[in-house]
Amino acid sequence: MAATIRDVAQVTGVHISTVSRSFSAPHLVNEATRGRVLAAAARLGYRPNRAARALTTGRTYNIGLIVANIANPYFPPLIKAAQAHARERDYHVFVADTDEDPAVEEELVHALAKQVDGVVLASPRVGNRLIEQLARSVTLVLVNRRVEGLPAVLMDMRGGTRQVIEHLARLGHTRLAFAGGPPGAWTNREMRRAAAASARAMGLTLEVLGPHHPTENGGAAAAEEVVRTGATGVTCYNDLMALGLAERLGELGVRVPEDVSVVGVDDISPSRHTRPKLTTLAMPTAAAGRLAVDMLLQLAGDPDASNATATLDVALVVRDSTGPARRS
Amino acid sequence: MAATIRDVAQVTGVHISTVSRSFSAPHLVNEATRGRVLAAAARLGYRPNRAARALTTGRTYNIGLIVANIANPYFPPLIKAAQAHARERDYHVFVADTDEDPAVEEELVHALAKQVDGVVLASPRVGNRLIEQLARSVTLVLVNRRVEGLPAVLMDMRGGTRQVIEHLARLGHTRLAFAGGPPGAWTNREMRRAAAASARAMGLTLEVLGPHHPTENGGAAAAEEVVRTGATGVTCYNDLMALGLAERLGELGVRVPEDVSVVGVDDISPSRHTRPKLTTLAMPTAAAGRLAVDMLLQLAGDPDASNATATLDVALVVRDSTGPARRS
């Protein structure tokens, strides 16, 4: 059996409350006494039981991190950064994967609610309505989703998408397509709108494809559509889809970028290795993870801290999957 | 404030113990009573507080999963599978990243110990001695590490490595090299030994390089060594290193696979996209994650369940980074 506060108190010859305060309110106990307590604790290998502490204080020192799909290379850097950042602040993190299923997402928030001081909901797939409701039972910080009144860290998808369209336009493309991802994703909506607006402003046509599953298979599924529409420039919901799209286009005898230019979003690591290397929008996922944790801990400590939302810049990385439009 | 067991009891007009039993020992309470309790609970949105429950039962229904590096594509499939599997069994999982640091690893096990029913230690970097000691304070299941008396899920690295060497030998390579990874990794030791043994048995020379960091940079760092030794067949600790190595070799004017054949280990997703596509050993990481969770829950439920260790098969995937030896 692990040592409890009582063991330490007994060994030291003080009351358990003194032991407790030696850890959580050092200034309230005599320096010498505290020294003896700490020594005894160290000797016994005593560590306060966080769960028990949480029972009285209401603070668990745990947070939840819910993501759509751990296996999507977009998330690991975010998870890693969030976890490391939390750990430095003495927080542990529950990581959960919804497998893109909104129902699972909702259930997870509820299940985790009691065990955490708050949860970071990354790229949620549930509706805004439900999010607002969930936010009433647990402190929430959103990533990649804007909901009135809730703290969030966002990426500048509009600016980024505009850069992509401009890039394509500069290369002479006039017929564009957007291969859409999950309909529930805020990012998807932002991109779709921004792409449509930019294309219109520049006098280009833009076909919206999808929705597709945000994976290589989903991208592959969009390939035929692309061919059918005759678009020469395609921007995808994410890199995974772009990769699958490029691969499938190759199989269909369509060369990238000679015949069709393909752009991804996320700049996940595989995109740097493919041939052609993928032109993409790089997302500051690690920074987003850290920032989300910061906001969450802030809020957890002080319930009416500001509910600010931060928007992070994204950067267009031009590589080899985009090139001059073929003259028709 | 969230509803507690007391609220439910009050609304239903029964004692809290009856409410408690309605959830955890249904057969002990009258069907009609239980129905009223459940209805009231649903109406109030009551959910038992797991932390409070754990305090008396000693079971948290949480597990820990500690990995060396979340950002290494090897781990996400394992994490995802383990998490999903655990969730189906009503367990939540703390995921922690040690960033390859043994000290962090030890600290994490200790910090998590009180909050979990056990922890899965994937690809540990700490020494066996310490692992044995840690196992005394928390139920442990190892992945990619063999320690006498502890449950583990292993990969058949010896068989796999032998396959790699044989593959290279068949292609006519006689001067081989092994680009080693973290010295603390069991996998690394197994591979090194198996490679040496196989090479010896087949009359080939094998140079051991490293240790190197198990990343693309580490692989790149091994490139000069490879050139210096004149090896024409190189097998690496993992895919990340193989990718970095191949890339750097290209920069040095060495062609893969014409001049040097490169083999990786793990079959992470980027390896399928590079040009040339990487020949590698595929590891059943998702299965390993599920199995580790199964073993852990088994052990958590029944402390003296068998401490079996399972060994999973790995498969050589021949792609384009290996080819016939150039005749000298």
Place this chain on the structure above:
DNA sequence: ACAGTTACTGCAAGCGCTTGTCATTCGCCC
């Protein structure tokens, strides 16, 4: 009709810890 079950349900202690309250002790001042 009665002892012996059986089926529920209530009671209360206690899991490991925090914290408001109170009793002592001590140093210090006038």
Place this chain on the structure above:
DNA sequence: GGGCGAATGACAAGCGCTTGCAGTAACTGT
């Protein structure tokens, strides 16, 4: 030397829940 406040530490209630024990009522068989 008496009085005061600060410093220190003990007490005990209580966080939300489980569980051994005991009480009650209805039911069984004879």
